[in-house]
Amino acid sequence: MSWNLSPAVADILKQGAAGEGLNRDQALALMALPLHGRECYALMQTADALSRERFGRKGENHFHIGINVAPCPLNCRFCSLTVKAGIFTEAVTFDDAQLVAWARQAEAQGADALNLMTTGNFPLARFLAIGRLLKAAVATPLVANTRDITHAEGEDLLAAGFVGFYHAVRLGEGRDTPLKPEKRIATIQVIKDVGLRWMNCVEPVGPEHRPEEIVDLMLLARQYRATYSGIMRRINFPGSPMTEHGMISELQMAKLTAISRLVMGDIPLAHCTHEPNGAALMAGANLLFPEVGSSPRDGRADTGQGRGQGIDRCRTLHREMGWEPDGASNCFRAIDESRKWKAES
Numbered sequence: 001m002s003w004n005l006s007p008a009v010a011d012i013l014k015q016g017a018a019g020e021g022l023n024r025d026q027a028l029a030l031m032a033l034p035l036h037g038r039e040c041y042a043l044m045q046t047a048d049a050l051s052r053e054r055f056g057r058k059g060e061n062h063f064h065i066g067i068n069v070a071p072c073p074l075n076c077r078f079c080s081l082t083v084k085a086g087i088f089t090e091a092v093t094f095d096d097a098q099l100v101a102w103a104r105q106a107e108a109q110g111a112d113a114l115n116l117m118t119t120g121n122f123p124l125a126r127f128l129a130i131g132r133l134l135k136a137a138v139a140t141p142l143v144a145n146t147r148d149i150t151h152a153e154g155e156d157l158l159a160a161g162f163v164g165f166y167h168a169v170r171l172g173e174g175r176d177t178p179l180k181p182e183k184r185i186a187t188i189q190v191i192k193d194v195g196l197r198w199m200n201c202v203e204p205v206g207p208e209h210r211p212e213e214i215v216d217l218m219l220l221a222r223q224y225r226a227t228y229s230g231i232m233r234r235i236n237f238p239g240s241p242m243t244e245h246g247m248i249s250e251l252q253m254a255k256l257t258a259i260s261r262l263v264m265g266d267i268p269l270a271h272c273t274h275e276p277n278g279a280a281l282m283a284g285a286n287l288l289f290p291e292v293g294s295s296p297r298d299g300r301a302d303t304g305q306g307r308g309q310g311i312d313r314c315r316t317l318h319r320e321m322g323w324e325p326d327g328a329s330n331c332f333r334a335i336d337e338s339r340k341w342k343a344e345s
């Protein structure tokens with residue numbers, strides 16, 4: 001590299017470029033790089049090149065459908081769907097016709113997955129019924145995004161048609177949430193045990209989080225071999241108790257996305273960023289989440305009418321940054337192959 005990088009940074013980027021992953025000290029050294037410096041741009045270019053080499057040109061869109069709005073009693077401090085936020089005072093679940101319409105729209109627009117999210121107090125039996133409903137309505141792979149589960153519940157999710165499970169140990173887990181990190185990690189193990197694909201993101205990142213706690217969650221994603229990981233910044237909804245901390249910029253998110261990508265090495269099948277933005281798509285991310293329905297970042301019941309970006313916008317972002325949103329998802333390749341096998345047998 002002829003950019004006059006320091007030898008230490010050049011060595012770390014060389015290891016990252018080879019897909020070997022990074023250790024904690026190496027990731028922390030990258031966290032300390034100034035945002036607008038040449039080394040930071042070299043970091044982002046290295047992550048970008050690794051993703052383009054490993055993922056081909058494929059840009060992924062995993063379509064988020066927030067199934068219900070509710071005053072959730074768990075009261076995670078970064079979430080708008082809480083009792084304490086006082087934004088939503090009644091529990092409302094979007095009806096079956098609306099959920100099917102969203103799923104069909106996403107399928108028609110080339111979504112690679114449906115990410116079905118509920119609040120933490122949503123009944124699992126109802127969630128399973130919605131899974132069966134959408135499994136019958138569309139061929140798009142279903143990813144669950146709900147509360148912690150047991151092995152038996154994981155088997156139920158598989159039987160209902162889910163193939164993946166999004167689950168994160170959130171930043172500030174146990175501090176800004178009432179849930180213990182150990183419980184969240186136990187669920188990740190359940191997901192792996194039952195054969196669901198584990199989807200992850202390091203989230204919701206704010207300026208107050210220490211580099212060590214961010215990096216430790218990047219390393220957790222590598223340790224448990226996430227199908228994808230990446231970075232989501234915290235959005236401070238109107239009246240959020242986190243407002244005093246502010247928010248990180250898209251450029252800061254792109255830097256973190258790049259570090260996370262090099263930490264993951266040759267393990268992931270995609271790398272995500274949220275909310276959708278162009279900067280992270282040139283720093284190792286290739287996966288976006290268009291959104292409808294409820295969102296913990298929004299004060300509107302249907303984020304499709306609020307902050308949420310549509311799939312057309314995400315497809316445009318991909319193409320603007322040199323990713324191709326058409327074509328088979330890397331995250332579900334094995335499923336496509338088994339479908340093909342079933343069709344031919």
Ligand code: SF4
Pocket residue numbers: 072073074075076079080081082118119120121177296
């Ligand atoms: S993040 Fe989930 S569990 Fe926490 S308050 Fe919001 S809906 Fe409830």
